[in-house]
Amino acid sequence: MTQIKLHAYFKQWMELYKKDAVREVTYAKYKLTHRNLQRLVPDLTLDELSRLAYQQLLNDYAKTHERQTVLDFHRHIRSSLIDALEEQLIHRDPTRKAIIKGTQQRKHKTKFLNQFELQAVLNNLVLDEGLNWDYFILLIAKTGLRFSEALGLTPGDFDFAHQYVTINKTWDYKSIESGFAPTKNKSSVRKVPLDWQTVIQFSQLTKKMAVDEPIFVKDKKVYNDTLNHYLERLCKRSGVSIISIHGLRHTHASLLLYAGVSVASVARRLGHANMTTTQSTYLHVIQELENQDNDKVMKHLASLV
Template identity: 25%
Template sequence: MASIRKRVKKDGSSSFMVVWRDPKIRKQQGITVDSAHEAETLKRLLDANGQSFEIAQQALLDNRAKIPTVGEVIQEHIDLLIRPSSGTVKTYQTMLDLHVKKVIGHVPVDKLDYRLIAYWVKSMMAKGRSPKTIKNVHGLISASMNTAEMLGYITRNPCRGVQLPSVEKAEDEMMFLTHAEFGLIMEGMGERYRDFTNFLVMTGTRFGEATALTVADIDLLGKPATARINKAWKRDGQNQFYIGPTKTGAGKRTIGLNPGLVDLLIPLVAGRLGGDLLFTTPKGERIVHKLYWHHYWMPAVKAAQERGLRKNPRIHDLRHTHASWLIQAGVPIFTISRRLGHASTRTTEGVYGHLMPEALQAGADATERSVAAFMR
């Protein structure tokens, strides 16, 4: 049986050596290829042809001359990705295996058209898949078809123009808290995580960004005091957490800290090493989202609901709440976009545009002018 040995290069990329025993000279042979998909294909051909490299090589050349299937193209697209984390690769692989292979994975890529993509969408809906899941998997298929177009397998991406189910809900998924509502939650928040929770709502940082902050990232002597956001917790292919880059390149940013937050942070940085995590558990470890949510966030929310809170906010809604407070205060959209780490102001406008006071007032004024004639 042939085997595959993965090797990590100095630049972080991987190569794959296929090893087998030649039946003629009875010695071990090996050849290195760039992708896991190509290595698996060669291994399969060697095992199917008595470990004869000549036969396997010819079969490989014949196979390359054939038009690949949709599943093969998506697999090749995943293998060719340059900068994804191992967690992202695992997610894409799961999408391919669960949602594509058994439906349209066998279709030759040059036969994939609008009808088949529409059929795939309907099959996903029939299985009860959420609009968001359909959108995400369709995004992977479309990106793979762009790759197929660049590799010359097809002349046009068949995913263009395909209608997807709406991801909008009857009620807004985002939730915004007033200052009073946030205060109700903080009344029930455990003392250990009060400063951390205040940091989330006062900076709008993502949970994975805030929990990855180190003491060295905080500058309380600057004017203004700042927090440098340049990393976040990520999950690898084995579901283990590690420190990696922010969600996007624009996610690397410096956030100004208000005086009230500075007062909360002074005890957290005093006398500590720069490499220490700023926010930790009582044991000095990383704050785990699930545990914080279960043991602190939800008990605080439930206690607030008993005192009159009518909302059921998520932890991430603190980020939305922060943005809504800035908008209500008249902070320019560009400033808000940079503070949140959005790639462009279009993202910020798309998410929070409906809260802009100027737009709300303009709509109200226009309505008043249009009805003034018959209201007199």
């Protein structure tokens, strides 16, 4: 056993195994775990780390965090302690049978709008002042792109003749040094068909721009919160429920499903790795549509008598 402090060991472990091995945004979460260890157990050493001490650490963290956040905190620490066990720095796994608690889950914002609510928002967009954030909102509403995917678009990604936009990169808005980054996964690389109105609008807006420069990101850094607050004000002005920018993606997918578009087609359009992701995310919509289908089936069967 060793008297090295838990937070010091975790810092050494994450710098050795995680730095430059995971995405910067993921590594930032490990650094947050380290800061919380320093705050909660500044003097706890590995040789003092019993199951009781570890459970108390989780309980203290859970007082101000939701269960999922506590679970992530636990997974980070446990991964480091499994290595400590293999290195014989500790002789028993203090995380065994740990109980994950947490505060009551907060009420989250509405995930999506219905067709009439979305139309009310779109009616309040200002689209006669050149390329602005209103066009950004319009594009996500019509394509279902992720926030980072829309930020990463360049004029060269649009094929106006064939009416589609190619998604093959994102904009890493979370890093200090922003720039282009890979897509979330291989399935995220895709061609998203565009309606003729969007084609006309963006062909005019981008015709004088450099083909390889992002159309929405200019000199200053872009923050997700800034756009969410902008959309919040727009929703209030439109008299509809407040949603986030990501909620526009949910709105897009939900409206397609209600319109009768197959789950497989929606999954491809959203860039989901598989249909299971789409089905689990929009289970409430699919179940509602299944109930409507059941009514149709019963009416059809009744007509055969």
